[in-house]
Amino acid sequence: MDMKKRIHLELRNRTPSDVKELVLDNCRSNDGKIEGLTDEFEELEFLSTINVGLTTVAHLPKLNKLKKLELSDNRISGGLEVLAAKCPKLTHLNLSGNKIKDLSTIEPLKELATLKSLDLFNCEVTNLNEYRDNVFNLLPQLTYLDGYDKDDKEAPDSDAEVYAEGLDDDEDDEDGEFEASRVLPSVSLKLPLAFGRWATFFSFFF
Structure with missing residues (x-):
């Protein structure tokens, strides 16, 4: 099922402005882009697009209330500056299993002042020397990286x-x-x- 059809199915006779949580996992994105999602989803707080074949988040609409974004198991390798512009209140971001190889790729996340939790499991960047220390230094607003804080204390269960x-x-x-x-x-x-x-x-x- 492609992403547009999945969104239509998930609406279940609701209007986009009624939706606070939207799960599109395992559907199909054409050309690696987000499709069918518009800025009419103005109340959206949780969006999950796990394993949908994304290569870019460039077509993400303006989602001013979005707090949690699941992008794991896709093929994203850059372009994360879009997130600060489109999702200014983002607190949790999961990029696990993407093609993120170096710290410069996640550097644009500095602009997300409210970002508290970032997951990069199974990304090549995690193999870098002093990976955790460098990410916390690069993104001082972070509380948790890959589920643990600077003192290796595990994060509590997420609201989701x-x-x-x-x-x-x-x-x-x-x-x-x-x-x-x-x-x-x-x-x-x-x-x-x-x-x-x-x-x-x-x-x-x-």
């Missing part, structure tokens, strides 16, 4: 993960209610039998 867990909990609750609705009637039929031998005796006649 907490949100996902909340959805799972809701589904579990619904499943529990469904299971209860199937079990309770049988329990209620068995309860009278627990009140002694007479209940057992009379059960043969009714």
Whole structure:
């Protein structure tokens, strides 16, 4: 499925301005570009485009409220200066599994004053000597790099993960209610039998 169709599917009869979270993972981008996403998604706070074949973020629309951007497992090798212009409130950026080889590629992220968390797992840049120290020096606004702070303390779960867990909990609750609705009637039929031998005796006649 291409990206435009996926966006249409994810809207589910909503208008773009109603959408705060949009997951487009594993769809197909034509020519390695973001397609179908417009600045009408003005309330968007979380965008995930994992493994969609992106080579550039140049066509990212203006998303003033976007806080979390997942771009992992694509083929992006540069052009990150667009992010500061298009997503000025970005706090979390995942570029893991892209073709980022040197520090100069991520240098434009200095302009993202609110950026707190950056992930670069499985990028060649992580093989550089003193990689972590150099990135923290280059991007002093960062709190976490690849899930850990300067003192190697692990970052807490992200809001996106907490949100996902909340959805799972809701589904579990619904499943529990469904299971209860199937079990309770049988329990209620068995309860009278627990009140002694007479209940057992009379059960043969009714």
